[in-house]
Amino acid sequence: MSTSDPVINLQTLIRCPSVTPAEGGALSALEAMLLPLGFKVERMVATEPGMPDIENLYARLGNKGPHLMFAGHTDVVPPGDEASWSHPPFAAMIAGGELFGRGAVDMKGGIACFVAAVARHIEKHGMPKGSISFLITGDEEGPAVNGTEKLLKWAAERGERWDACLVGEPTNPDALGDMIKIGRRGSVSGKVSVLGVQGHAAYPHLADNPLRGLLPLASALMDPPFDTGTDNFPPSNLEVTSVDVGNPATNVIPARASFAFNIRFNDTWTADTVKAEILRRLDAAAAGSPLRPGRDPVRYEITWAERPSHVFLTRNNALIASLSEAVETVTGRTPQLSTTGGTSDARFIKDYCPVVEFGLVGQTMHMVDERVALADLEILTQIYGTFISRWFDNALLP
Numbered sequence: 001m002s003t004s005d006p007v008i009n010l011q012t013l014i015r016c017p018s019v020t021p022a023e024g025g026a027l028s029a030l031e032a033m034l035l036p037l038g039f040k041v042e043r044m045v046a047t048e049p050g051m052p053d054i055e056n057l058y059a060r061l062g063n064k065g066p067h068l069m070f071a072g073h074t075d076v077v078p079p080g081d082e083a084s085w086s087h088p089p090f091a092a093m094i095a096g097g098e099l100f101g102r103g104a105v106d107m108k109g110g111i112a113c114f115v116a117a118v119a120r121h122i123e124k125h126g127m128p129k130g131s132i133s134f135l136i137t138g139d140e141e142g143p144a145v146n147g148t149e150k151l152l153k154w155a156a157e158r159g160e161r162w163d164a165c166l167v168g169e170p171t172n173p174d175a176l177g178d179m180i181k182i183g184r185r186g187s188v189s190g191k192v193s194v195l196g197v198q199g200h201a202a203y204p205h206l207a208d209n210p211l212r213g214l215l216p217l218a219s220a221l222m223d224p225p226f227d228t229g230t231d232n233f234p235p236s237n238l239e240v241t242s243v244d245v246g247n248p249a250t251n252v253i254p255a256r257a258s259f260a261f262n263i264r265f266n267d268t269w270t271a272d273t274v275k276a277e278i279l280r281r282l283d284a285a286a287a288g289s290p291l292r293p294g295r296d297p298v299r300y301e302i303t304w305a306e307r308p309s310h311v312f313l314t315r316n317n318a319l320i321a322s323l324s325e326a327v328e329t330v331t332g333r334t335p336q337l338s339t340t341g342g343t344s345d346a347r348f349i350k351d352y353c354p355v356v357e358f359g360l361v362g363q364t365m366h367m368v369d370e371r372v373a374l375a376d377l378e379i380l381t382q383i384y385g386t387f388i389s390r391w392f393d394n395a396l397l398p
């Protein structure tokens with residue numbers, strides 16, 4: 001099997017229906033691509049009480065340093081309404097110069113190009129001047145509890161050490177060469193419950209409507225802005241993502257009402273300081289709510305989602321330069337170095353080695369008719385190949 005063609009690699013991967021948490025044959029297909037290239041491939045199943053077991057894969061080519069890791073995920077989000085797709089989501093059909101299928105850009109496409117780039121490197125230059133590893137999880141789109149975080153720990157406990165990592169998530173907004181991600185904002189979620197007194201809607205003086213308290217508390221979290229951004233990060237931003245009362249009766253004032261929120265925060269904050277600011281805002285709004293004249297302060301409870309995601313910025317100039325130069329060499333374009341968007345598994349990898357992210361154009365990720373231009377698969381393979389050569393050359397400089 002020729003693994004130097006990213007289109008064939010991607011068709012093979014898309015035809016494995018690996019919707020989280022199913023492995024769907026995707027890791028086995030990847031293993032079959034890596035073994036003939038000389039990789040030592042290991043499969044690791046991660047478990048957590050109350051959660052589905054997840055299959056992950058770690059593969060290494062070479063046994064000396066320097067050591068470059070490629071990281072990503074083979075799990076995909078569900079296809080949604082399959083009848084709405086122009087081509088079946090797991091058929092990997094090609095039409096009009098594009099390859100259609102769930103995971104085409106997020107991010108089986110990135111993995112297909114990793115493999116093709118390594119295969120071509122070996123064909124052209126022989127074995128790499130150090131080691132290349134693939135750290136691939138089946139739990140990125142899900143809770144991410146049995147995925148990259150555990151796989152890294154498992155590999156590190158077996159003595160694995162890495163000098164740098166490239167994550168192949170789709171980082172480009174419009175065209176290949178637009179954007180490299182060099183860090184990510186942090187993320188904290190929580191739920192606020194406002195406590196009231198249940199009663200008859202026609203006798204409100206006998207009750208205490210929690211919705212009158214909820215509105216100023218929710219507003220106080222969203223405005224004013226937490227900051228205006230920093231040198232390396234966009235502004236922090238909090239969104240109220242859900243309001244829940246669960247009251248089926250129109251003539252009953254409910255006993256409690258709650259709202260959920262999520263904040264993406266920059267390096268002005270840590271998870272702890274941003275939580276403290278959220279509490280400060282809630283307390284101020286609860287005490288001074290203009291919607292409750294003459295009443296006691298709003299009573300509320302808050303629960304935080306279990307695991308915050310921490311903000312990070314990669315400062316390894318050699319790694320960033322190797323990737324930027326590779327993008328420029330192949331596309332003629334200078335990529336923006338960005339920390340925009342959501343979090344990724346790079347938030348776990350940054351604890352082990354410097355990490356950057358570059359992949360396909362993300363416009364159709366998670367959508368019906370997710371698809372990638374065949375030309376982009378070829379270009380990304382060339383970028384990854386150029387990056388491999390440059391990174392090892394830089395890493396081996398005296």
Ligand SMILES: N[C@@H](CCC[C@H](NC(=O)CCC(=O)O)C(=O)O)C(=O)O
Nearest residue numbers: 140141142143144340341342343344
């Ligand atoms: N489900 C995971 C983490 C969710 C990560 C998610 N990331 C993206 O959507 C990537 C988008 C981008 O590249 O900008 C997010 O930011 O919510 C968990 O709960 O840990």
Ligand SMILES: [Zn+2]
Nearest residue numbers: 106107140169
């Ligand atoms: Zn992804």
Ligand SMILES: [Zn+2]
Nearest residue numbers: 106141365366
């Ligand atoms: Zn995704």
